[in-house]
Each structure stands twice: as C-alpha cells, then as structure tokens.
Amino acid sequence: MECLTRAEADIMLLVDGSWSVGRANFRTVRSFISRIVEAFEIGPQRVQIGLAQYSGDPRTEWQLNAHRDKKSLLQAVANLPYKGGNTLTGLALNFIRQQNFKTQAGMRPRARKVGILITDGKSQDDVEAPSKKLKDEGVELFAVGIKNADEGELKMIATDPDDIHTYNVADFESLSTIVDDLTINLCNSVKGPGDLEAPSDLVISERTHRSFRVSWKPPSDSVDRYKVEYYPVSGGKRQEFSVNRLKTSTVLKDLEPEAEYVVNVYSMVEKEYSEPLKGTGKTSK
Template identity: 35%
Template sequence: MDIKQKQRVTLCCLVLVAITVCSAAVKKDATKSVDRRSYSSACGKADIVFLVDTSGSIGETNFNKTLEFIKRVILYSSSSIGPNALQIGVDTFSSSFHSEIGLDDYSYWYSLRSAIGSIKYRGGGTDTATALTYLTSKSFSTSAGHRSGVSKTAVIVTDGKANSNSAAIAAASSIKNAGIYLLAVGVGNAVDSGELNSIASDPVSKNVFNVSSHSYLSSIAYRLQKRLCAVCHGQVDVVFLIDTSTSLNGRVFKDTLTMIADVVSNSDVGSNDVMFGVDTFDAVFRQQITLGEKASKSSLMSAVQNIGYHSGGMTNTALGLFGMQTVSFSPEAGGRSRAAKVGVVVTDGGSNDKNATIAAAKAARAAGIRMVAVGVGSPSYTELYSIATSSSYVYTGTSYSTKARLRTLIASIKNDC
C-alpha cells in the first residue's frame, strides 16, 4: 500500500470515528429530547404551591438542595408555564411565613427557575400550622394568581416536627376542606410520620414521601411529579346517560333510576369526592341533573328518583354521547378540571346510526372519559362493546350485580386518585 492509499485509509477511519461519535451524541441528545417531551405539559392546567421548611435544623446547604429538588420536579412536570398551563408558587416558613413566588408571577420556565434559585434561607422555628393556614388565605387566593375552576395542590417539604402538632393537623384539615390537595415530603429521621400522614390528603400511601436526607430528594423527584400530574384529588365526576327511546319502556327507565340512586347512596358524594350528573337521550339530548347541582346525597337521590319519563322516538345515541362529552363534563356544567371522568350509558344498543355512535364513543374516550355501557331490554352487545372503554366495562341489566359492579368501579377509581 503506497503513502496516498494509507492517507486515504487513515482519513476514512477518522471520518468513520467522527460519524460514530457524532451519531452517539445526536442519539444521546435525541433521547434527552424525547424524555423532555414526554414530561412536557404532563400536568396540564393546574395551580401548584410548594411550601418549604426553612427552620434552623435544615441549614443553608440542605435548603439549597430543596430548591434544586423543586426545580427538577417542575422540569419533569411541564415545559409550559403560565396562565393557560401550569402555574407554580413557592412559599417558605420557619417561625414566620413568607410568600416567595406567586402563582402568576412567572410565565416562562427559565425566569421561574432563576427566581426559585434566588430564594433565601431564613432559619428559625417550625410554625407549620400558620404556614398551612396561609395557603388558603394567601397562596391560593385570586390576588396571588389562583384561577377559578383550576385544581389546587400544595406540597409541603419539611425535616421535623411542627411547633404544635395539634394546630398543624387542624390547619391541614381546614385547608383540605377548602379544596386544597396536600402532598407531604419528609426529610431525615426527625420527621413525625404520624403528623405527615395527618397533614397529607388521602390516600396517604400515595401522598406522603420520605427520604433519609436532603441529598436523596432528587431520587423521588420523578415519582412526585407523576403523583402531582396523575392525581385527581380523590375526585370522580360520573354522568349517567339514559336511553329513553321508544324501544325501552317506562318500567326499565324506573329501574334505571333506582339503580342510579343505589349507586349514589353507596358513594362518597361531595365537592371533594364523587359528583353525579344525569342526562337522557332519544331523538333529543336532555340534561336532567348537572354535576354538583345537588349538594347533599339525600337531595341528589331525591332528584334522581323524580326525573320524569318521556319517550322521544328514535335512539340517537351519537347525539347523547356528544352532549355528554361536550356539555355534561364541561366546567359550565360543574365538571372539575382534575377529576376522573366516568360516563355510564344505559341503553339497549339499538342506535339509529351505529357508525356515528362508534365515532362519538371514540371521541368521548379520547377526551379521557372512562365509558361504561349497561345493556337493558334486549341489548345489542356489538354496539355496547363499541361504546365501552373495554369489555370489562360492559354490564347487563339493572340488577344487584350491576349496581355492585358500578359501586366497586367508582370506589376503585376514587381510591386510585
């Protein structure tokens, strides 16, 4: 091999090495990009406030680790910050409470990140009760940027016991009743586990996080982000859509109302728990009871039993499904932004346009509604299966078995939140 040939071979080898290195780098960057996009906008539209302990037992170094932890959780949660996306607030507390960053202070991730990094360590005692109380009056107030109808979640990060255990627990109970969902992060061995469990919202098994030191906070950042974004606050919005076409008689309708009343009777009904709505459809879609319209379980059950039967000709199931998806779960109808959504269609499955029904059901499922199909009369199971989220969500009749399965399903969804 002459010198020129050797030079060409050497040059080719260098090019190959360069391509390999660059390819690996591109692949590595692409992987990071894919990971980042998978987190992007994961939390959707939500108001989240971090309440950070800056008491004397923590020290400035560990406090700064907490700030890095918060930045990492936010990074995983969303790339979109602002009035139409995720809003983040940060408060600190020790002997006194300090509002560091309001919910509507920043609309850009890098500005928010810089602001978090600039928060100063203060030292002092651990007045957890006062800090929790300010979450309601200040942190999630309209003046601080909270948006009406948007879920409220607070994450408290602490390394010790409150100055007053009973006062902290009472304050936590009060703000949970005000609709603020609480997650708790305990750091170190001095944490009072019982206190954290009492502060956090149920289920505590999913809403309390513990690490042995501030150095390990980063290890739970992704798990906390997943919980923040997946959480539906124990809230479930359930809408029943009842077929009142001429193919089903008044007796079946009455049995359906009795079934719904039974499910309501055995559920935790309330603005922070399960809310029910009822629609009917035939040739026309009608909203009978909107979500949250009836504040108490007894008034809701009475309203359900008093829904009048009026048969309206053909079975326009597609119209009913469209109305349920676009109207019944909307904020205007009482739908909650972070609540799990369940639609229960009670029909014989004989719609006037099967293709339109399939398309409308697909759109409802794509909108995040878990679809249950209850077949009554002489049901068309092919159509029922096309409506339901899965075959396990297809039930038959209004019997005790169906009631029990609906109660179990709703309770299971609520407990998974």
C-alpha cells in the same frame, strides 16, 4: 418525567427554611423543586406554581400567577433565598390558605388546588386544624419529610391515602430517590378524572336501515381527535374508531336494521380522553 396534561392546576409549595435545614441542604431542596417544575407545562392556561417559605414567620416568595412560563419559574427557584428560623408548620399552613389560595393571589376557581409541604423537622405548633381547613377547602396536600420529620405528623397533614401523599427520607441527598414517584402522583392528581372538556349536543340524523349519522359540537379547547364508540343496546360487540379533529360528525355503517345503539363520543389529546358525550340512535326498518 413529563406530565402530559391540558388541565389547569394551582400548586403551592410550602418550604421549610428553618435553621435545621442549613444552607448546603437548601441548595438540594432547590434542585428537588426544579425537578418537580420541569415535569409540568407552566402557564396561565396550564399549571401555575407558587412558593411560600416558612420558619417562625411565613412569607410568600412568589404568588401562583407570578411566573407565566417555565424558564422564569426555574430562574426564581434557582434564586430562592434561605430564610432561617424556627419550625412553625401549622402557622405556615394557615398562611398559604389565607394568603396564597385566593383569587386575588392568582388562584383560578376551576383549577385543581394542590399544596406540597417540604420539611425537615417536627412542627413546634399544631398542624391538625390548619391542614384540615385546607383540605376542607379542596386543597390536596402532599407532605415530604426529611431527616428529623415526624412521620405521624406528615400523615396527619397529607391527604389520604398516605402511600400516595406522604414521603419521608433519611437525608437531603435521598430527595432525588423520591422525586419521580412524587411527580407521577402529582401528575395524576393534576389530571384527575375527565380532565378534557367533552363534546356536546349529540344529534342523530340521516337514518337508514343500516346506518345513521352522529353529530356533535366541539369543546371550547382544541383536541387531537375524537373517539366514537358504539354498541347495541340489547348487547353485542363494542366497536370504536377515531375521527379527525376538524370533523364534528361521522356515519356509523353496517348496523342491524331497526336496532338501537348506544353512542359515546370522547375528546382526545395524546392518550387522555374526556368524559363521554352519551346518546342513543336507532336504525330504520
């Protein structure tokens, strides 16, 4: 599964490294994390992924901006050491809020913020208040539980709706059965609505009784093409066509005389499109 998006997202993985996991199962967790990483374009202008491991005392394994490409990040995952200790999930949730979701730790102000908890047991401390604080600060939380994890606790930690953000499997080998579903939901969260920057400054010119020109300013990021959509204000057939990415204007032809039209222009990359740049234009008599 590949997540095709130009969005910026900061994803923080919070991994349970307590004794109950065990070294053999921890290797399975590493493989699970690698599958998630593989789906995204990693880099300072795209998706950044940091990781903290916890048991009794949480520790940052690497900050969000530590790995600037996928190869480096996958190498770090492969070398992730096993910590050992107790299961203090609440303490760990507070830790990533205070230590990792910070600009000085590589978080970008405009990036989407996502946290993914991976745990195999019920927490030995309170998780409700720490998870609420993260969500209140705009972090979307996913919770992955394995074996002895408490489903009610996972749902309490995760962002609503539960069916998208909460996963619970019977054993470590079953992680492979949920990784695609999790990655798809992660990708949708990273993309969000109106991911791409829209064009700006719509101008209508060169009006005739059957046509007018539509012009716009391009967004700061490159696009594959533009989509132009138009239809009569009074109601009628909606029409659309694509415009080459190097062009920033086009002429709408075969219009009705002295008629007003709604015009929407979208930036497009792959199958993604921006919010529309909206305007109206009117033909002459």
